[in-house]
Amino acid sequence: MKAHTKYLQLHLQERWGFRNITPEVQAAVDESGVQEGMVLVNPMHITASVFINDDESGLHQDFLVWLDKLAPYIPTDHYKHHRTGEDNADAHLKRQIMGRETVVAITKGRLDLGTWEQIFYGEFDGCRNKRILIKILGV
Numbered sequence: 001m002k003a004h005t006k007y008l009q010l011h012l013q014e015r016w017g018f019r020n021i022t023p024e025v026q027a028a029v030d031e032s033g034v035q036e037g038m039v040l041v042n043p044m045h046i047t048a049s050v051f052i053n054d055d056e057s058g059l060h061q062d063f064l065v066w067l068d069k070l071a072p073y074i075p076t077d078h079y080k081h082h083r084t085g086e087d088n089a090d091a092h093l094k095r096q097i098m099g100r101e102t103v104v105a106i107t108k109g110r111l112d113l114g115t116w117e118q119i120f121y122g123e124f125d126g127c128r129n130k131r132i133l134i135k136i137l138g139v
Contacts, residue, residue, distance in 0.1 A: 018120045050119065094122075
């Protein structure tokens with residue numbers, strides 16, 4: 001059994017947004033030499049997400065609009081979290097909705113994704129450095 005760990009550093013300039021990280025995850029799988037196994041991808045931050053979906057800009061905009069309806073950034077006065085001096089309660093809620101992490105099978109050295117599936121980093125409290133864990137296990 002092999003284990004390989006890689007960390008990605010990201011810094012989105014926007015407060016909210018998505019970035020396709022599939023190429024970086026596949027590169028980590030390539031580095032690992034694992035042919036059969038699993039890869040865990042985790043944003044390691046409580047206001048960010050990793051998820052799998054279609055790489056289509058209209059869908060990404062739909063996600064952002066939908067998420068802001070469910071957990072609006074403004075008005076901020078209705079979030080108890082903000083009483084601590086923070087202004088990112090909406091980001092914590094959006095992360096819960098989009099998910100904490102994803103696990104993908106590795107088959108013959110490649111990410112075993114569906115036809116339109118891609119791995120995305122979701123940022124809900126951006127404009128600062130964030131770290132993403134890529135943990136690969138297999139043979």
